[in-house]
Amino acid sequence: xKAKHILLTAIILTFGLSATAGAADGKKYRWRLAExxxxxxxxxxxxxxxxxxMVKEMSDGRLTIRIDSANKHKSALGIFDxxxxxQYQMGHSASYYWKGKDFNxxxxxxxxFGMTAPEQYAWFYYGGGMELMKETYDKYGILxxxxxxxxxxxxxxxxxxxxxxxDLKGLKMRIPGFAGExxxxxxxxxxxxxxxxxxxxxERNTIDALEWVGPSLDLRMGFHxxxxxxxxxxxxxxxxxxxxxxxxxxxxxxxxxxxxxTIAMKTAAYDMYSQSTHENGVNLKALQTEYPDVKIRTFxxxxxxxxxxxxxxxxxEFAAKDEETDKILKSIQRxxxxxxxxxxxxxxxYLESFESNE
Amino acid sequence: xKAKHILLTAIILTFGLSATAGAADGKKYRWRLAExxxxxxxxxxxxxxxxxxMVKEMSDGRLTIRIDSANKHKSALGIFDxxxxxQYQMGHSASYYWKGKDFNxxxxxxxxFGMTAPEQYAWFYYGGGMELMKETYDKYGILxxxxxxxxxxxxxxxxxxxxxxxDLKGLKMRIPGFAGExxxxxxxxxxxxxxxxxxxxxERNTIDALEWVGPSLDLRMGFHxxxxxxxxxxxxxxxxxxxxxxxxxxxxxxxxxxxxxTIAMKTAAYDMYSQSTHENGVNLKALQTEYPDVKIRTFxxxxxxxxxxxxxxxxxEFAAKDEETDKILKSIQRxxxxxxxxxxxxxxxYLESFESNE
Numbered sequence: 001x002k003a004k005h006i007l008l009t010a011i012i013l014t015f016g017l018s019a020t021a022g023a024a025d026g027k028k029y030r031w032r033l034a035e036x037x038x039x040x041x042x043x044x045x046x047x048x049x050x051x052x053x054m055v056k057e058m059s060d061g062r063l064t065i066r067i068d069s070a071n072k073h074k075s076a077l078g079i080f081d082x083x084x085x086x087q088y089q090m091g092h093s094a095s096y097y098w099k100g101k102d103f104n105x106x107x108x109x110x111x112x113f114g115m116t117a118p119e120q121y122a123w124f125y126y127g128g129g130m131e132l133m134k135e136t137y138d139k140y141g142i143l144x145x146x147x148x149x150x151x152x153x154x155x156x157x158x159x160x161x162x163x164x165x166x167d168l169k170g171l172k173m174r175i176p177g178f179a180g181e182x183x184x185x186x187x188x189x190x191x192x193x194x195x196x197x198x199x200x201x202x203e204r205n206t207i208d209a210l211e212w213v214g215p216s217l218d219l220r221m222g223f224h225x226x227x228x229x230x231x232x233x234x235x236x237x238x239x240x241x242x243x244x245x246x247x248x249x250x251x252x253x254x255x256x257x258x259x260x261x262t263i264a265m266k267t268a269a270y271d272m273y274s275q276s277t278h279e280n281g282v283n284l285k286a287l288q289t290e291y292p293d294v295k296i297r298t299f300x301x302x303x304x305x306x307x308x309x310x311x312x313x314x315x316x317e318f319a320a321k322d323e324e325t326d327k328i329l330k331s332i333q334r335x336x337x338x339x340x341x342x343x344x345x346x347x348x349x350y351l352e353s354f355e356s357n358e
Numbered sequence: 359x360k361a362k363h364i365l366l367t368a369i370i371l372t373f374g375l376s377a378t379a380g381a382a383d384g385k386k387y388r389w390r391l392a393e394x395x396x397x398x399x400x401x402x403x404x405x406x407x408x409x410x411x412m413v414k415e416m417s418d419g420r421l422t423i424r425i426d427s428a429n430k431h432k433s434a435l436g437i438f439d440x441x442x443x444x445q446y447q448m449g450h451s452a453s454y455y456w457k458g459k460d461f462n463x464x465x466x467x468x469x470x471f472g473m474t475a476p477e478q479y480a481w482f483y484y485g486g487g488m489e490l491m492k493e494t495y496d497k498y499g500i501l502x503x504x505x506x507x508x509x510x511x512x513x514x515x516x517x518x519x520x521x522x523x524x525d526l527k528g529l530k531m532r533i534p535g536f537a538g539e540x541x542x543x544x545x546x547x548x549x550x551x552x553x554x555x556x557x558x559x560x561e562r563n564t565i566d567a568l569e570w571v572g573p574s575l576d577l578r579m580g581f582h583x584x585x586x587x588x589x590x591x592x593x594x595x596x597x598x599x600x601x602x603x604x605x606x607x608x609x610x611x612x613x614x615x616x617x618x619x620t621i622a623m624k625t626a627a628y629d630m631y632s633q634s635t636h637e638n639g640v641n642l643k644a645l646q647t648e649y650p651d652v653k654i655r656t657f658x659x660x661x662x663x664x665x666x667x668x669x670x671x672x673x674x675e676f677a678a679k680d681e682e683t684d685k686i687l688k689s690i691q692r693x694x695x696x697x698x699x700x701x702x703x704x705x706x707x708y709l710e711s712f713e714s715n716e
Contacts, residue, residue, distance in 0.1 A: 060614040126636035152704035232707040256418035270628040278484035281697035339639035346510035349590040
């Protein structure tokens with residue numbers, strides 16, 4: 001056997017094996033992800049870690065993703081730009097943080113009085129939501145995916161009880177974003193304050209109320225020690241975090257790694273909803289056991305109705321201004337009407353059947 | 359360069375590539391899955407197809423799973439034995455079908471008056487449910503995983519309205535499994551009838567009522583044409599289908615394929631819950647539009663209370679008989695109590711806030 005033939009055999013053997021491993025071209029991809037959260041931030045930070053771990057294990061190390069928390073990249077709300085520019089291949093954040101750049105990004109996180117998490121996942125994956133999100137983000141060269149759901153967020157911690165719509169007038173409340181604008185229509189003074197200063201602001205009456213997340217993340221903030229009323233939620237019924245991927249970086253991956261990445265993001269998002277449900281249950285129990293004086297309240301129906309009307313008016317104003325906004329809101333509203341009819345007969349009727357007639 | 363050296367180089371090159379592809383040893387695994395459902399069965403059948411497609415794409419064809427429907431293997435309820443013996447590497451079915459073989463398998467599908475789907479996923483993945491399921495199935499050499507959730511199943515189609523507990527006495531109802539035993543305690547005559555004969559049995563008054571799934575799958579059966587009352591559910595609040603894997607077959611896979619398979623099953627299960635939510639919404643709307651005379655009802659509270667009491671008594675009897683049953687039921691009941699407290703303040707309070715005070 002001549003050397004040339006042996007070399008040829010070697011090449012064939014090599015390419016042969018390469019072919020059985022398919023897209024496994026032997027190339028290793030080392031990516032970086034920038035997240036909005038600080039290091040070891042519970043639940044939210046677990047979602048990005050869970051995703052990166054799944055990708056590494058499923059790809060047998062061919063794609064690894066290093067996670068930089070906000071303490072490292074120093075720009076909690078710079079994630080959109082990091083991913084757009086390709087400085088980071090990926091980001092983990094929330095779509096509504098980009099409403100200043102593109103108003104329509106807001107609707108892919110949650111909408112006040114909008115869908116619950118199971119309803120919203122049905123909309124994303126079977127009701128056209130993913131397609132609308134793609135249209136919105138395509139112009140920035142960013143692929144956007146669900147990144148983990150908190151479940152229904154609580155309405156917030158209040159130092160005084162809210163009995164009438166008049167009680168909202170002049171109320172100084174930390175409630176950022178769209179929900180703040182809704183309350184402003186009813187005379188409240190919404191404000192945003194960095195998380196590290198929230199406790200002191202509430203303690204010193206700089207603010208009268210604040211909303212954060214839910215028992216899962218609120219307890220560590222200590223608000224229950226200084227605000228006796230904890231209200232149920234309306235403003236963020238199904239907050240979905242966001243994974244972002246730079247389109248060019250995504251295109252550079254072989255097809256199997258693209259699939260591994262996409263499914264790892266999807267699973268990590270669903271998992272975070274399960275984890276949030278768990279942590280809310282555990283921490284609500286701890287709250288009620290250790291702080292039995294905290295009063296969990298639902299806003300009186302006239303207050304809820306007034307807030308919902310203000311919300312509907314505001315959304316209608318925005319829809320009238322922009323064709324794409326109108327298209328997205330119509331999709332959400334029509335889908336919600338359809339799926340909610342089901343939720344009422346299914347989950348709601350079931351949950352209510354536990355109230356005894358005593 | 360000597361031939362021998364070239365050959366050596368070839369070997370190194372070859373193994374080198376093999377090593378960069380890691381566990382991608384070039385070996386292709388061709389598996390078979392037996393499912394309980396007939397071919398092209400909607401939603402349930404989509405879950406196994408979705409899983410197999412994800413596995414194929416993520417593994418770049420290294421693991422492919424051929425799906426045999428019931429028309430092929432001729433044993434809809436033989437899936438447990440197929441997987442136990444290794445005749446099939448995988449199965450797609452529902453754990454409560456095996457209660458005749460092992461009573462405790464029943465609790466990993468759903469429990470009457472048990473958890474909703476989001477609560478139950480939290481229990482499986484964060485509350486110890488997966489560990490208990492593993493303990494139950496380990497003795498059979500089977501790995502069991504969630505296989506897709508239907509959401510809350512409807513209470514069923516009734517030819518007559520149920521107003522009091524006395525109306526259940528002598529009621530001939532197709533309601534299989536544990537829920538049938540519960541109704542039997544209240545004087546009903548539960549029966550099981552093959553699905554193909556259900557419509558005729560209801561039409562000819564062989565039975566007075568039946569339960570199937572929900573709008574997602576009921577409409578194609580035509581029950582709404584002959585039974586005017588459609589009751590909301592209690593008996594299967596979160597029916598979770600089941601993927602089964604033969605332990606030895608699983609152990610024979612390289613680590614990356616094990617991970618790909620496990621995550622594909624998990625995602626397909628979560629996805630089926632989203633798809634069920636979607637299909638229930640779409641089909642409920644079709645039902646209400648095309649058949650406005652169908653009356654959707656909730657059992658009166660005294661009826662629900664009587665059914666729940668009968669259910670609790672029956673579960674307590676079973677728990678007293680078997681240590682493992684007691685352990686599983688305690689886990690479910692304790693977890694449900696904790697997570698339901700949260701669901702009441704979160705989803706239930708939110709859904710109820712939409713009822714206006716008019």
